[in-house]
Amino acid sequence: MVEHLRRSTREEREQWIREANYNLFKLKSEQVFIDLLTDSGTGAMSDRQWSEMMLGDESYAGASSYFKMKDTIREILGFEYFLPTHQGRAAENVLFSALVKAGDIIPGNSHFDTTKGHIEFRKAKAVDCTIAEAFDTTVNHPFKGNLDLNKLEDVLKSHPKEKVPFIVVTVTCNSSGGQPVSMENLRGVRQLADKYGIMVVFDSARFAENAYFIKTREAGYAGKTIREIVLEMFSYADAMTMSSKKDAIVNMGGFIGMRSKELFEKASVFNIMFEGYITYGGMSGRDMNALAQGLREGTCFDYLETRISQVAYLGQRLVDFGVPVQQPFGGHAIFVDAKRFLPQLPREQFQAQTLAVELYLEGGVRGVEIGALLADRDPETRENRYPALELLRLTIPRRVYTNNHMDYVATALANVYERRNSIIKGLKITGEAPIMRHFTVDLAKV
Structure with missing residues (x-):
């Protein structure tokens, strides 16, 4: 309208x-007059998203809307386990409650405000490992969201494994200017994480935009679809948080995707405490349906x-x-x-x-x-x-x-x-x- x-x-x-x-x-x-404060929850939903809202199942537990969202996340992002939350910072709150403790070190690429806030609230420290080119606005580098892999390895080498619960990669990287992370860089982060036995978590609010830049700027990806690129991107992550108010084009909603059943069960305790039961997590069935449809449209x-x-x-x-x-x-x-x-x-x-x-x-x-x-x-x-x-x-x-x-x-x-x-x-x-x-x-x- x-x-x-x-x-x-x-x-x-x-x-x-x-x-x-x-x-x-x-x-x-x-x-x-013109509001450019944020793209979070301010987009216009499509006719198909509004149609899905009319089909929302508002059952407290086991709603069909939950399973529609679960199937979409598995198909598009490749995560077997997920927890719905009411928005992105709620996803961070739940996941970080399960993973972060006082004195921990969390390296990443220019952590955004809520990410850094949730880290520092728990008396842990965020360490920025973004490439130097990101901080010069005159340099025309195609992937200014990239992590400097040498900086990252220095952090991993200088701290015991138990003090680094995960590496966080923000795709695209908001704080450096909405800048993308290349597939080559995501692959390099994964290799370092495997070398040191560390988890990788993606902050995924704008993952589809990141995939677009990989397709249009990175060699070898011009002929691949956005969905193919997205699946490869997330193959390098152990878990993800998502503010669906961005690339899923809804007004409210988020989720956590995970590969580990053990992490899912641990995070479920905090989801129930902070958000709601694990099959709605602070979202209505209407919102879950619109989110699932938005993930499909947002990857077009x-x-x-x-x-x-x-x-x-x-x-x-x-x-x-x-x-x-x-x-x-x-x-x-x-x-x-x-x-x-x-x-x-x-x-x-x-x-x-x-x-x-x-x-x-x-x-x-x-x-x-x-x-x-x-x-x-x-x-x-x-x-x-x-x-x-x-x-x-x-x-x-x-x-x-x-x-x-x-x-x-x-x-x-x-x-x-x-x-x-x-x-x-x-x-x-x-x-x-x-x-x-x-x-x-x-x-x-x-």
């Missing part, structure tokens, strides 16, 4: 962002090409305007390099968040900061962490906006870019939560 969008005035937006304490999460949706090449081409369209418009962005363009969003956009602002004034606020003021467009606010504080020193990349993410919902909307976004940001030198003061924190602060942080102008 379509919905009405109201164009607000600059004066209204100035008042609204002040009242939200310069935190775009705290804006009301009706105060936003024509759909993926249309979706990713729209992201690239926005990226190219911004490049044409001279706006610095992470290149090559990622799968679900365009990431604007706030350090290059606002070099005059010190990092302590949160460049990406300042840029996000300026874009909202300019055109009512809501993006999201992927930078120092999201990086949170060091759990031990409580000092701010300043990541190598300070990014404004413009995340495109699936099957929602037209390229006319992308033109509007590009023009609004280009207007900010033209007056960038006049932005001489950023933001400061006035209140924050102890972990994953960016969702609820209060800010003020410096």
Whole structure:
């Protein structure tokens, strides 16, 4: 369906962002003209997904919707065991409760906010092993989500096996700009994991977009289908977590896929505690049916090409305007390099968040900061962490906006870019939560 969008005035937006304490999460949706905060749960479901919702079985245990989802996961992803959860971070909570303990080390490629949060909440440590090219937005590397296998092996060599419960691989890698991981790299991670006897877990929210990039960028895969590539990708994983609100194109839902019956039984205890019975896990039967259908549609090449081409369209418009962005363009969003956009602002004034606020003021467009606010504080020193990349993410919902909307976004940001030198003061924190602060942080102008 379509919905009405109201164009607000600059004066209204100035008042609204002040009242939200310069935190775009705290804006009301009706105060936003074009919403690029996230692609999580914001996509438009298809007629077949809506039809499946009408067939949902709401039995508490053993619903037919559960078995439909189970069969789809086995067919498309290759996992024999699975647990439904209400979304991706719930899947992390359940799986990490079964695997992670205090003092553990979890290496991976630029762990996203909830992943790192669940690790650090359990007094464990996330170690970033992403390749160096990911942190230079001007370098055109086709797989900036790759792990540096030498860094990874250094971590595995320097810690006892019992201290490294698993390696986490995020496909695509959100924090580095929606960047894909190559099949060659996934194979290399698997070989190292086997050498040291370590599990591999995929954070799989955008696995289909990752498969698209393997097909279009990696030698030897042009002739393979998305489904064939997906099955090979997951053959290198022991387990996976999934936020189905992305590549399964539903508004709510997630799951854990596993190969081990022992791990399934261990995780089931936490699923029952935190989510619900193991055949619904916080999801309705309607949602499970829509999710199963969404997995099928989300692994269709024509759909993926249309979706990713729209992201690239926005990226190219911004490049044409001279706006610095992470290149090559990622799968679900365009990431604007706030350090290059606002070099005059010190990092302590949160460049990406300042840029996000300026874009909202300019055109009512809501993006999201992927930078120092999201990086949170060091759990031990409580000092701010300043990541190598300070990014404004413009995340495109699936099957929602037209390229006319992308033109509007590009023009609004280009207007900010033209007056960038006049932005001489950023933001400061006035209140924050102890972990994953960016969702609820209060800010003020410096």
